[in-house]
Amino acid sequence: MSDEQNPDGSSAPGRASAAPGAGPSPEDPGTPVGRTGRWRALVSRAPVRLALLVAALGLAVQAGGYAVGWAGHPGLALVPYYAGLVAIIVPFGALLTAPGLRARQRFAGAQLLGLTMWLSWFLSNPVMATRFDETLHVRTLLDLLEGEGLFTANSMLPVSPYYPGLVLMAAAVRWTTGLPTIVSIGVVDAGSRAVLVAALFALGTLVGRLAQRWAPADALRPGSASLVGGLAVLLYAASPQFYFFNAQFAYQTPALALSVAAVVLLLRALKTSVLTGPRRPRLVLLGTALVAVAATAVTHHLTSWLLLATLWALAALLGLEARRVRADEQVAETARLRARTVLVVAELGTVLAAAWTTVVAPLLLTYLAPIFDTTGSELINLVTLNSTGSREVLADTSGSRSPLWEIAVMALSILLWLALLVPALWSGWRGRLLGPSRARLLLLAIALVYPALYAVRFFPTAAEVADRATTFVCLGTAVLAAVWVAPRLASVRNLVVPAVLVMLLGGVMLGGGPDWQRVPGPYLAGAEQRSVDAGTVAVARWAGRYLPAGSRIVSDLTLDRVIPDFAPVDAVTKQSGGDNMTPVFIDTSVDDEVLDLLTDNDVDFLVVDERIIGQKVLSNAYFEAGASYGDDAQQPNRQMLTKFRGVEGFDVVYDDGDVVVYDVRSLRGEDATFADRADPGLPGDADLLQSGLVLLGAAVLAWWRRRYLLTVLRHPRRSHLVGATLVLPVAVVVGLLGSVGGYPPVQGALVLLLLALAAILLRAGRGDPPAEPAAPWRERLPGLVAGGLAVVLLVGAGTLAALSARHALLDEDLQPAPTASSSASTSGTSGTSDEGGAS
Numbered sequence: 001m002s003d004e005q006n007p008d009g010s011s012a013p014g015r016a017s018a019a020p021g022a023g024p025s026p027e028d029p030g031t032p033v034g035r036t037g038r039w040r041a042l043v044s045r046a047p048v049r050l051a052l053l054v055a056a057l058g059l060a061v062q063a064g065g066y067a068v069g070w071a072g073h074p075g076l077a078l079v080p081y082y083a084g085l086v087a088i089i090v091p092f093g094a095l096l097t098a099p100g101l102r103a104r105q106r107f108a109g110a111q112l113l114g115l116t117m118w119l120s121w122f123l124s125n126p127v128m129a130t131r132f133d134e135t136l137h138v139r140t141l142l143d144l145l146e147g148e149g150l151f152t153a154n155s156m157l158p159v160s161p162y163y164p165g166l167v168l169m170a171a172a173v174r175w176t177t178g179l180p181t182i183v184s185i186g187v188v189d190a191g192s193r194a195v196l197v198a199a200l201f202a203l204g205t206l207v208g209r210l211a212q213r214w215a216p217a218d219a220l221r222p223g224s225a226s227l228v229g230g231l232a233v234l235l236y237a238a239s240p241q242f243y244f245f246n247a248q249f250a251y252q253t254p255a256l257a258l259s260v261a262a263v264v265l266l267l268r269a270l271k272t273s274v275l276t277g278p279r280r281p282r283l284v285l286l287g288t289a290l291v292a293v294a295a296t297a298v299t300h301h302l303t304s305w306l307l308l309a310t311l312w313a314l315a316a317l318l319g320l321e322a323r324r325v326r327a328d329e330q331v332a333e334t335a336r337l338r339a340r341t342v343l344v345v346a347e348l349g350t351v352l353a354a355a356w357t358t359v360v361a362p363l364l365l366t367y368l369a370p371i372f373d374t375t376g377s378e379l380i381n382l383v384t385l386n387s388t389g390s391r392e393v394l395a396d397t398s399g400s401r402s403p404l405w406e407i408a409v410m411a412l413s414i415l416l417w418l419a420l421l422v423p424a425l426w427s428g429w430r431g432r433l434l435g436p437s438r439a440r441l442l443l444l445a446i447a448l449v450y451p452a453l454y455a456v457r458f459f460p461t462a463a464e465v466a467d468r469a470t471t472f473v474c475l476g477t478a479v480l481a482a483v484w485v486a487p488r489l490a491s492v493r494n495l496v497v498p499a500v501l502v503m504l505l506g507g508v509m510l511g512g513g514p515d516w517q518r519v520p521g522p523y524l525a526g527a528e529q530r531s532v533d534a535g536t537v538a539v540a541r542w543a544g545r546y547l548p549a550g551s552r553i554v555s556d557l558t559l560d561r562v563i564p565d566f567a568p569v570d571a572v573t574k575q576s577g578g579d580n581m582t583p584v585f586i587d588t589s590v591d592d593e594v595l596d597l598l599t600d601n602d603v604d605f606l607v608v609d610e611r612i613i614g615q616k617v618l619s620n621a622y623f624e625a626g627a628s629y630g631d632d633a634q635q636p637n638r639q640m641l642t643k644f645r646g647v648e649g650f651d652v653v654y655d656d657g658d659v660v661v662y663d664v665r666s667l668r669g670e671d672a673t674f675a676d677r678a679d680p681g682l683p684g685d686a687d688l689l690q691s692g693l694v695l696l697g698a699a700v701l702a703w704w705r706r707r708y709l710l711t712v713l714r715h716p717r718r719s720h721l722v723g724a725t726l727v728l729p730v731a732v733v734v735g736l737l738g739s740v741g742g743y744p745p746v747q748g749a750l751v752l753l754l755l756a757l758a759a760i761l762l763r764a765g766r767g768d769p770p771a772e773p774a775a776p777w778r779e780r781l782p783g784l785v786a787g788g789l790a791v792v793l794l795v796g797a798g799t800l801a802a803l804s805a806r807h808a809l810l811d812e813d814l815q816p817a818p819t820a821s822s823s824a825s826t827s828g829t830s831g832t833s834d835e836g837g838a839s
Contacts, residue, residue, distance in 0.1 A: 046783030047101070048108045051091035053786040055116045056793035058087025059123065063797035066124050066520055067804035074521030081519050085508065086501065088116050093500035096230040097489055103226035107201055110233040114197040117237060118190055119794075121247040123801035124520060127182060128537075128682055128809060130529040132620075133250040134185075135561040136160055138683055141167040141181070142565065144735075145174060145684065147742045155576035156561050162360040165299025166251040168735030169728060174684070175738040175748035176755075178691035181684020185249045188731075193247065195724050196257035197233055200475070202264045202721055204232030204482050206271070207443075211433060211483045224486065231482035235420075238413065238503040239474035240467060240511030254728055255300030256471060259307040261725040262292035266311075266345060270338045286345065288722045293349040295729040297356050301364060304353050306472055310442070311346035317438045318342055324438075366575055406509050413506020414454060416499055421447055421477060424484035433483060446476030467511065516618070520808065526617030531558040534812040539607070539659045542814050543567035544680035547605060548673060554581045554598070555607035556622045559659070563607065565683040572601045573624055582623040586632045588639045590647050599667050605653075606644065606662040613638045653818035663818070674818050682810070690745045694752060701756060730755070 065080030092113040096106060129138050136157040143152040144167055154160045160167075166188070173184040208228025236242060246253055269285035293311075297304045322335035357364065402410075425447055427433040434440040450473050453466040489496060512518055516530055524530040536558065543553075544566035551569040553560070560571035574580040578601045584594050585608075598606070612622055616635045620626075626633035632640070644650040644662055651672065654661035663672055734751060741747060 045780075046786050047095055047098070048105055048112065049783045049786040049790065051095045051109060052112050052116075053790045053793070054091040055088045055112065056790040056797070058084035059116060059119055060084075060793045060797040060800075061087065062120055063123050063801040063804075066801050069520035070804045070808035072522050074516065074519050077519040077521070078515055082505075085120060085505065088113075088120060089501050089504045090497060092116070093234060093497050093504070096234045097496045097500065099490070101226075101230075103205075103229075106226045106230035107198075110201050110230050111194060111197050113233065113237060114193050115190060117243055118193045118247045119797075121243055122186060122189070123797060124518075125529065125805050126186070126798065126802045127805045128532075129182065129185060129249050129565075130532040130562075131248050132528050132557075132561065134248050135565055137166060137249055137251065138181075138185075139561075139564045140164070141170050141185075142684060144168070144171050144739055145181070145743060150736075150739060153570070153576065155570045155573050155578075156564070158366070158576050159301070159360065159363045160251070162363060163251050163299055163301060164735075165295055165728075165732050166249070166254055168739070169254060169731040170249070170735070171738055171743065172731040172735035175743040175745070176734065176752035177694045178687030178689070178745055178748070179694075180682075180686035180691075182682065183686075184684075189247060189249055189253055191727065192254040192257045195254075195261055195728060196246075198721055198724055199257065199261040199264045200233050200236055200478070201226075201229040203260065203267070204229035204479050206264065206267055207232075207434070207479050207483055208486065210435065213435060227489075228479075228482045228486045231486055232479045234500060235478035235481055235503070236474055238417075238500075238507035239470050239478070240507050241471040241474075242511070243508045244512045245468075246471060251300040252303055252468075252471070255296050255303035258292045258296045258299065258725070258728055259303050260475065261721065262289045262296065262307060263310065265289040265292065265722065265725065266342065270341060284722060286341070288725055290345060290348060291729050292725050293345065294352050295732055297349070297353040298732070301357065301360070302468075303472075308346060308349050308353055311342060311349060313442050313445075314439060315339060315342040315346050317442055321438045402509070402514060406515075409502060410506045410509050413503045413510070416503050416506075417477065417481075418451065420481040420485055421450060424480045427484060428480060433480075443476050443480055446473055447480045449473045450477045470511070513619070520805070523611060524618060525612040525615035526556075526558070526619055526622050528558075528619050530618075532562055532809075534809055535611075535656065535658050536562055536609075537566075537809045538656065538812045538814060539563070539654065539661065540566035541680055542654060543569060543605075543607075543661075545677050545814065546674045546817055548675050551604040552602055553605045553607055554584060554601075554603050556585070556609055556612065557620070557624065557626075558622075559607050559609060566680050569605075572603055575624075580624050582626055582629050582633055585623055586629060586636060586640055588643065590643055590650075595667065598664050602668070604663070604665050604670075606650070606664050608641050608644065608660045608662070609658065610641050610660060611658050612636060613641055654815055656815055672818075676817065679814065687745050690749055694749060697753070 061080045062084030065077040065084065068080070069077035092109055095101070095109040096113070101109075129135060136154065137160055139156065140152070140154050140160045143154070143161070144150070144164075150164055151161045169188045169191075170181075170184050173179065173187045174181060177184070177187075179187070205225045205228060208225035211228070212225065246256060265285045266289045269282050269289065293304075293307065296307055318335070318339035322332065322339045401407075424433065425444060428440055428444050431440075434443070449469070453470055453473060492499075516524060516527060521530060523533040523535065539559070540563045543563050547553075547567050547569055549568040551567075552572050553563060553569050554572050555563070560573070563569060564571060570576075572578040572581055579597055581597060581601070581603075584597050584606070587594050597603075613636060617626070621633065622636065623629070623633055644660075645652075649664060649667040651663040651666065652660060653663045653672075653674075665672060734755075737751070738748060
């Protein structure tokens, strides 16, 4: 395996300007089309940068829409949101399906598609993580950065600290660069997306080269395997989880990238000759694959298990294949060695995952058992045609349906998927697409699951599990469909981009929920990120300033997850060892049950959001396991939430007209003491001096090594996937080292410097690549102008999005400190003290 190769395995040539319609190229012949005008000539000189320019314009339009949403007009914001999304999809859809592109151009287009779609999601709120899963992991990250150490309890998601890969990566970025916490989070998410796209592109290319051996002579042309890689990324971008769920700060995001990379690296190791080929490249690939498997095991439970299941299935199929080979002893021995190699990797990975899972097993059972129990019951109802517990498809919990045009787009998207999968499955089963190897059955089996995922969307919990499953199932469907459709693109050239647009828009709509989840807007009750507004942030900041460290609070799920991101407090939950506190809110009077729940669980503060009175929950539930408490928990009335006013022992210490905080420590005979810290601001902090020095150093280093960096960007090699994959595990190790010493900034900057020097030294022995001849200015000018304008638009979009979100979330003044009079307003119990210091 040569390092001088493109991602599809072809040799890396010099500079080229092939583009859509520019004619055939050695790597990807396509259909010859002559230049028919100045526009086509212009596009042919810089196709990737021009596609990025159009996408950047789409991001700028979306940022304007987000600003409109933050200003209180979410309905109006949807127009630029969808317009910007179309502007992102269309140019990259055309680029990745165009004939005449080199492998490096397709790879660059695939990367930019993945990253611009991630930016489209991230810019909806680039100053604070507000999605449900994100806020839970942010709490774990902040505990780590504040010196609490690994495995600090997280009452809202107890399993989070025990799969620390995600937060260790973010902590490593924050420690070594000094960047704000939200930016460090974004770096990890964007880096994970880049690794995922690179691995998926490589996987599609590998399968495409396999198909070239078995497809008919008039099908996939030699050298065009990169077309399959680009199509695989493009089709996977149409999966429901790509745009939203796999873009957020959740442990599945890096785990998915690591797992796909592990499979690709293992397949590349198998592709080399295990008998006569050099050992070093194979060992490097296998070692990196094992590192990725190990990192996945400590990052996300489900992804790790599914990865191991895939490896075991592949080992079994290869073993059966080896038994069938008898004609040539050398071929048979090679088949047996490949099967044993996969088996060893699966065994080692299983040992690692089993050891870690054993430690975390009690928490996993508490966390996963209710989900699978409910899902099993709903699936039984589905099989027996029992409508109990079913829900209306394409509607939120309150029953609000998606607009008709969105339903049509989603339905057409699913039909297009099926139109691709049915012939691809048939061709693959007959052995005409991927050959007769039994290993192909694994890919076919994964793709067969796709239609079943939409049959269970009638049931709420099962639908959530099915949505999560699309993350993994669509990996197989995207690759299989890409192999089948690649040689047929020329015959449907005029329909390709519209079909891609429908599929990607449909995927975004299927995975993103109703319209109110897509753009910012005014407060909505029980609506995940739309329930986090200036009022929510204000009470969280107030708690971060005045509530004593270690206080135990009880509230609805929104405030239970947001307040601990600002304040050193813990929410009382059943999964963390307490009682389910839902009866405290849904009882119509302060009876003995309510008092016993508060005193038995050592509750210090009761936080009541009265904005949810009479409002039907829009997503999940207001309270822990609220769905099992009936309609009272899904739509609380005024009597339920205002019953505490005037009751002895419930001292009002915060009341802004929407949210009320009651001090209930007097119920246990404790004094009313408070802290007096600085305003915590946004979750996390930043070291501006360190980050400025690091960015300056990075600019100097980039200028010094610009020749190598430009070559990497222009001619990606197979070895680069190894390096990209190792970045995530290395970040885990760096984050772990920082946690031991408490993340001192000077040491963090030194660690980053050492890593940079190590990377330079590793490359020094290989020498710099030969310089490429400079193209005439006339040919370079379109690309330079397009790239410069794209950068300006991206910076402008990010600035506008950040300023509008910050203004909407942080401009509300904080309520004053609790005083003796306010604390004693209902019961006469009061007291204040100053704990001092900043949080």
